[in-house]
Amino acid sequence: MLRFIENLDRRWLFLLMGLLVLLPLLFPLALPLTVSPRVRNFHDAIAKIPDGSTVLMPCDYDPGGIPEMVPMTRTALKQLFDKNCKVVVICLWNGGPGLVDRVVRGVAQENNKVDGVDWVNLGFKEGREAVMQVMGQGIANAFPRDHKGRDTRSLPIMKGVRDYSSFPLLVSISSGYPGTKEWVQQVQSRFHLPMVAGVTAVSAPEYYPYLQSGQLLGLLGGMAGAAEYEKIRNEKGTATRGMDAQSMAHVFVALCILLGNWVQWMKRKGGRA
Amino acid sequence: MKRELPLMITAAVGLFMILSFFVPHHVVSVPADFLQSSAIIIVAFGYVLGGANVLKLNAEAIYRRNPGWIYKLILVVALISTVVLGLFDGCNRKGAFLEEGSSSKWIYDQFYSPMSATMFSMLAFYIASAAFRAFRIRTVEAGLLAVAALIVMLGRVPVGSLATSWLPGWLQLPTMQEWIMEIPQNAAKRAILIGAALGVMATGLRVILGIERSYLSGED
Numbered sequence: 001m002l003r004f005i006e007n008l009d010r011r012w013l014f015l016l017m018g019l020l021v022l023l024p025l026l027f028p029l030a031l032p033l034t035v036s037p038r039v040r041n042f043h044d045a046i047a048k049i050p051d052g053s054t055v056l057m058p059c060d061y062d063p064g065g066i067p068e069m070v071p072m073t074r075t076a077l078k079q080l081f082d083k084n085c086k087v088v089v090i091c092l093w094n095g096g097p098g099l100v101d102r103v104v105r106g107v108a109q110e111n112n113k114v115d116g117v118d119w120v121n122l123g124f125k126e127g128r129e130a131v132m133q134v135m136g137q138g139i140a141n142a143f144p145r146d147h148k149g150r151d152t153r154s155l156p157i158m159k160g161v162r163d164y165s166s167f168p169l170l171v172s173i174s175s176g177y178p179g180t181k182e183w184v185q186q187v188q189s190r191f192h193l194p195m196v197a198g199v200t201a202v203s204a205p206e207y208y209p210y211l212q213s214g215q216l217l218g219l220l221g222g223m224a225g226a227a228e229y230e231k232i233r234n235e236k237g238t239a240t241r242g243m244d245a246q247s248m249a250h251v252f253v254a255l256c257i258l259l260g261n262w263v264q265w266m267k268r269k270g271g272r273a
Numbered sequence: 274m275k276r277e278l279p280l281m282i283t284a285a286v287g288l289f290m291i292l293s294f295f296v297p298h299h300v301v302s303v304p305a306d307f308l309q310s311s312a313i314i315i316v317a318f319g320y321v322l323g324g325a326n327v328l329k330l331n332a333e334a335i336y337r338r339n340p341g342w343i344y345k346l347i348l349v350v351a352l353i354s355t356v357v358l359g360l361f362d363g364c365n366r367k368g369a370f371l372e373e374g375s376s377s378k379w380i381y382d383q384f385y386s387p388m389s390a391t392m393f394s395m396l397a398f399y400i401a402s403a404a405f406r407a408f409r410i411r412t413v414e415a416g417l418l419a420v421a422a423l424i425v426m427l428g429r430v431p432v433g434s435l436a437t438s439w440l441p442g443w444l445q446l447p448t449m450q451e452w453i454m455e456i457p458q459n460a461a462k463r464a465i466l467i468g469a470a471l472g473v474m475a476t477g478l479r480v481i482l483g484i485e486r487s488y489l490s491g492e493d
Contacts, residue, residue: 008405010405013401014398014401014402016401017397017398018398021397031431031432032434032435033431034431034447062389063385063389064392064393065393066390095385095389097371098371098381098385123371125313126313126317126319127312127313127316127317128316130309130313131313134306134309134310134313137306142313147372149366149372201429205454205458205459205462206462208454208455208458208462209463212459224429224430243430243431244431246430247431249401250429250432251427251430251432252401253400253401253404254404254423256401256402257405257423258423260404260407260409261410
């Protein structure tokens, strides 16, 4: 038995992991979700901004972040559109603009929002922190043309937008660098723009100090954060559906750690005997 | 002079940018804004340099039939075709080369997006394999790490909450993982952040003062 487990072909582990992720997606378990204060604060920060204001929403991710980033982007956009807020979207990841545009356009169409009037995607700009700084001089200085190649200054949504002072809130959805950390360091701390963030589960611990210092008003951490946010909004999106699969995957990884160590421990014990 | 001039420019620009952070007067802020805008343009030129470098390295490997040259050939063909199609799209669509219906958008949706998502998804399988084969508890520290990892891993998903819902509140997995994340993890992360920030400041000063010269032709 011990030898069988020790020499187990890793492809069996891959198969088991695949099944444990696939089956809950096909047959949902509907495990109960508890909303954490961080997610509640994210929702409340958006709820508190005046209806109809214009919000800056950097979506710094690429297709690798779809399961975690897209659900939170969709839910945040829906909450903003429900408040009749206008949304200015940008992307500082070179692999992201196509994906971000598809997500934002989809949610905008579902909510009958007009491109250029209720929302705009200013697209991608290389330069990372330098872009954030130049946006402080004027949003159109950094993005003279939007994702579709239109003159940014001529768009109706940009009439009242000058620089960071034009926004009551920054909603950062990011997978890594450049992302939330840089928005906190370059924009929140320098221009004092209130900020909430949605990040990957693996990077979420990095932002706890900013949350505790009040530099971040709320935080969505990975798919769990996105699912909790969907629960607050009474939505059943892809994050809620994905949580059952993620639960099973976490249990499996925990079992792998325990089983692998049990085998080693038994071997050491046998060797000593 | 070949070495001194870049050092002087670096020192002058570095000191000027620090000054601009504290002095909002237009005499300082206008040139500082210009320098920041210039940085974006220079970074954009980096793409051209990077592309040329990728082409040069891979073309040499293909010419010499190095191991894996066929993959390098695919890379070069993909690079050239993406750039050429992007240029055509950019000219035909006034810069909107990623608009619906464009060739670039098709490449992005049909190749880049699924491949990028697949690479990330495969992590789940490798994590399971690594957890089974590599996560060995041989010391007390490794044991503590494993216990913390298990609590956080299970406490952050609904199944952890469900499995321990019958226990007293402080023994439930979500409560324990919250404590780990809020107290020890947060303290360690803050220390790392402060340490890294001090390191960045020290490195910045070394560059401005000309002590750190590794950016000049690889010199230490």
